[in-house]
Amino acid sequence: MQLTNSTTHYGAITRFLHWSVFLLLVHQYLGANLMTRIESGKTLFWLTQNSYYNGHKSIGLVVLALVALRFAWRRLTPLPDWAPTLTPAERTISHWNEMLLYGCLMLMPVSGYLFVMAGDYGIKLFGWHDLPNPIGKQEGLAVLARIVHIVISYVTVIVVAWHVGLGLKHQIFDRDRFLDRMLPFIRR
Numbered sequence: 001m002q003l004t005n006s007t008t009h010y011g012a013i014t015r016f017l018h019w020s021v022f023l024l025l026v027h028q029y030l031g032a033n034l035m036t037r038i039e040s041g042k043t044l045f046w047l048t049q050n051s052y053y054n055g056h057k058s059i060g061l062v063v064l065a066l067v068a069l070r071f072a073w074r075r076l077t078p079l080p081d082w083a084p085t086l087t088p089a090e091r092t093i094s095h096w097n098e099m100l101l102y103g104c105l106m107l108m109p110v111s112g113y114l115f116v117m118a119g120d121y122g123i124k125l126f127g128w129h130d131l132p133n134p135i136g137k138q139e140g141l142a143v144l145a146r147i148v149h150i151v152i153s154y155v156t157v158i159v160v161a162w163h164v165g166l167g168l169k170h171q172i173f174d175r176d177r178f179l180d181r182m183l184p185f186i187r188r
Contacts, residue, residue: 007081009181014077017070019184021105024063025160031056032153057116057123064109071102085176090166097162104156111152114145 004011010018035052038044044052082091116123117135119142124130135141170178 005077005080009080011077013073014070015182015184017066017073018182021063021066021070024059024066025105025156028056028059028063029153029157031059051127053121054124054127057112058126060109060112061123061125063105064113067102067105067109071106080181083170083176083178083181085170085174085178093162094166097159097166101156101159101163104152104159108149108152108156111145111149115142115149118142118145 001012002009003013005014031052034044035049035056038049038052040049042049047055086094113123114135115121117133118138120133120137122130122133167179167182170176
């Protein structure tokens with residue numbers, strides 16, 4: 001498999017970054033739903049609420065790093081040409097959807113970081129190391145960052161749903177093998 005993008009397909013690096021971020025987002029979504037529903041002091045799947053929160057915060061920082069790397073890679077390497085089966089409207093919407101998705105994927109972990117630091121909750125990185133708090137306790141910032149984090153999470157779900165929906169529409173209904181450009185382990 002080619003490492004870089006070609007004119008018709010995404011390369012292995014782009015695919016790795018795409019699917020890593022997607023899988024971590026799914027993990028974050030499920031983890032957020034578990035951690036906000038489990039009672040303090042209780043365990044679920046052998047983990048406490050605190051374990052879920054720490055994992056969520058740590059993975060959020062990994063997502064931020066991967067998205068920054070992905071955005072840099074996106075800027076440094078040419079993209080494949082538009083799929084010939086996309087209509088002009090789908091191309092326009094997909095372009096804006098991609099920009100919105102990158103914004104959400106950057107803003108969500110940043111707002112989460114600001115929330116936990118300004119709220120003085122802190123981050124114990126993967127349960128091993130307490131990260132320093134360069135912000136200090138600031139209740140107003142914590143409240144604002146929490147609201148932004150929640151709103152952006154809903155916007156992200158909508159944007160991802162459009163992204164997935166378009167791919168599935170082309171793959172299942174149009175039968176144009178549209179997803180072969182990005183699916184892992186597909187041979188050209």
